[in-house]
Amino acid sequence: MLLTEKHQFNQCIRSDDTGCCIAQYKDLTLKSVFQPIFNAEHSIIGMEALVRLVDLNGDPIPPNLYFQNDQITLADQLNVDRLSRAIHLRNFSMSQYRERLIFLNFLPISSERLAAEGIRSSLLMSRLKALQLIADVWW
Secondary structure, three states, rough: OOOOOOHHHHHEEEEOOOOOOOEOOOEEEEEEEEEEEEEOOOOOOEOOOOEEOOOOOOOOOOHHHHHHHOOOOHHHHHHHHHHHHHHHHHHOOOOOOOOEEEEEEOOOOHHHHHHOOOOHOOOOHHHHHHHHOOOOOOO
């Protein structure tokens, strides 16, 4: 089943003991980390949001291995991809960098689906607006 409604996302997302948003999806825990993006003058202009996946045993799973695993359904990959962005946006909105740019990664199929659905009316756009992170969207 594909996560498409706000309440479905909210059922998967909670705060950890540090106050950061994490997501629980099946046997995975998803966490955000942020990598600084620098300009030519070596100033931070934004942050690239990256997901860290941890299994039930607490062992890390490299995201590239998860998303390239033929044993994992496309629906599960899409759900993890979407949940990643949901927690990234929430965590970024509470960070010291919120006035800078955020760089979000998408699976190619996620980008295609978002384009087909229409970005302006998407759940992603409504979340950006709700968190007051919307200025411009660049593709």
